[in-house]
Amino acid sequence: MSFHKQVIFWLGALALLVALVWLLQGVLLPFVGGLAIAYFLDPVADRLERLGLPRWAAASMILLGFLVIIALALLLLLPLLGDQISGFRNRLPSYVSALQRILAELNQGWLGSLVGDRLQDIQKSLGDYVGQGAALLGSFISSLWSGGQAVIGVVSALIVTPVVAFYILLDWDRMVARVDSWLPRDHVDSIRDIFRDIDGAIAGFVRGQATVSVLLGLFYGSTLTFAGISFGFLIGLCTGLASFIPYVGSILGFIVAISVSIVQAWPDWHLPIYVVAIFAVGQLLEGYVLSPRLVGGSVGLHPVWLMFSLLVAGSLFGFIGLLVAVPVAAAIGVLVRFGLRQYLSSSLYTGNVEPPVRRSLNK
Template identity: 55%
Template sequence: MSLQRQIGFWLISLAVFVLFLVLLRDVLLPFIAALALAYLLDPLADRLERLGMSRLAATIFILIVFLLVFVLSLVLLMPLLGQQLAGFVARMPEVAAKLQTLILERGAPLLEKLGGDKLAQDAQNSLGNLVGEATKWVGSVLQSLWSGGTAIIGVFSLLVLTPVIAFYLLVDWDRMCATVDSWLPLDHRDTIRELLSEMDKAIAGFLRGQALLCVLLGTFYAVGLSLVGVNFGALIGIISGFLSFIPYVGSLTGLVLSVGVATVQFWPEWTWPLATLGVFAAGQFIEGNILQPKLVGDSIGVHPVWLMFALLAFGSLFGFVGLLLAVPLAAVIGVLSRFALRQYLASNIYHGGDVSKSPEARKRVGADV
């Protein structure tokens, strides 16, 4: 098969795959979640197999332990988080209004000195509109999470179908990988295997490390804010940890919410809002200097800006399923882009027809995409 026909074949395959995701995005979530779960648990199943357990027994043992931990976490956390979530939603307009009043009371004299009454009035109107829009946005996000997550997809599909699908995938994981490997084109098998290995290393390193990072950060923020005494501290902390898989978004969201709530709650005392700020400063220091290098490092090889773009783009195209697929697809695109760049740097196109002028170009690796 000529190069042009091979390129055409893979482009058509990619288009069919994207069309498949678009058409079936509303029912893919339990399958994507099960695939991710099986992918993350496969190394543990392999280790248990090496210890003498059969694949079936290892899979059953792993999933039972996982489900027990998951159910126990729900039983322990859901009453507290449900109560705090209900209180947060109910009091959010009140907190926003009080925060707006505090800002205007403290900032109005300065604005009047700088630009007169008109500037102060304009600032008041702008701040009121901003707070109102932010409140509506948070409410719409919570509503969309409920309607889009449970009404459309259904709790049944997530809590029941996902473990069942994950069980079958985990049992047959090695067999499926061997089957896919046998389908690789013979002429390019070694190159494709090398690329797949690089993708696997990037995705696995990021997902496993980032998942643990989110859990640790969420626990730290929840405990820290609760000790400070911030209302809804556990809820805000867990939300911050969950959103930490998006660079800077989790910490920034938690910081704004917690400092705003603490300011309204403890006003005019500044000690506790500053303590709240200190919790997030400590969390950022621990994340940047200890957790991130140890757990994640540079495993994914994707720049944070590209990662945020991928999350927004795939989330916009495919909804929550797109958010789940964004990081793996970003890693895949990054690996393929670096491979294409290496090929270009070693080609006649780059060297003007004489590759031998720069033999070291074949060893050059492009920067992170």
């Protein structure tokens, strides 16, 4: 079979896969979740296997420990988070009113003389923006939990996901070997290199950034609570988890935390100063300690490309799309860089001229 026919065959297979994911997205959540858990925990299973533990015992021990940690975290956090979510939702209108009042007071002082009517425009639009955001959030939560299908989906995910994760973790090496045996023999070395690059990008970002997000959430939640910020643990934990998308989580979390602290302490500025200091330390901790150690260098996922992939995948495939957006974005990035390398070394680019010395496209 010619290379042209092979390309057409694999593009057709990819299109069929995308169509199946779109058609079956309502039942894929436990299986995608189990695959993600198995991929995340496979290095630990390989290490235990090298120490002499059978694969089934390593998979059982790791998955059981993982589920125990998740269960303990839920038991400890859900009561606290439930109260804080309910309280924050009830206090949101009063926060908006207080911010409008504070802006009105500032408009009468030195800030009003500095920015003029712009502060009045901000004051008038603040309530509308927050009200629209609260309405959208409420409708989104209602849509997630409306109908019996959502309940069935949650129950099936809780029951089926650990079983799927166990069997995939148990058979991971055999699955990889089987897929490797299906690769076209003429291009097997190039395809293996591509898959190694994809695995490096996914592992470096997903495993590392997920760990960074959890640690940042605990840091922000504990420090904001210790500083006396209302709903500090909820704001901090959401900030850390949203930090999976670089810069987005920290910016949104800072805006919410600084707004709550201003309303809470007005006209004193000690709480806002604490918030600024906490987020400054958090950014230093993320940029110079956590990310270099856990994520490493560049893995080929630019924040803009990451945000774009999450928005597109979420709009097309819902929650399933959010789960697979980062791996797919990493794979597309690797394939694009491979295609560029092939193009820059081909006659389509050079013609009859030798290709010049170029910097690596991985940077």
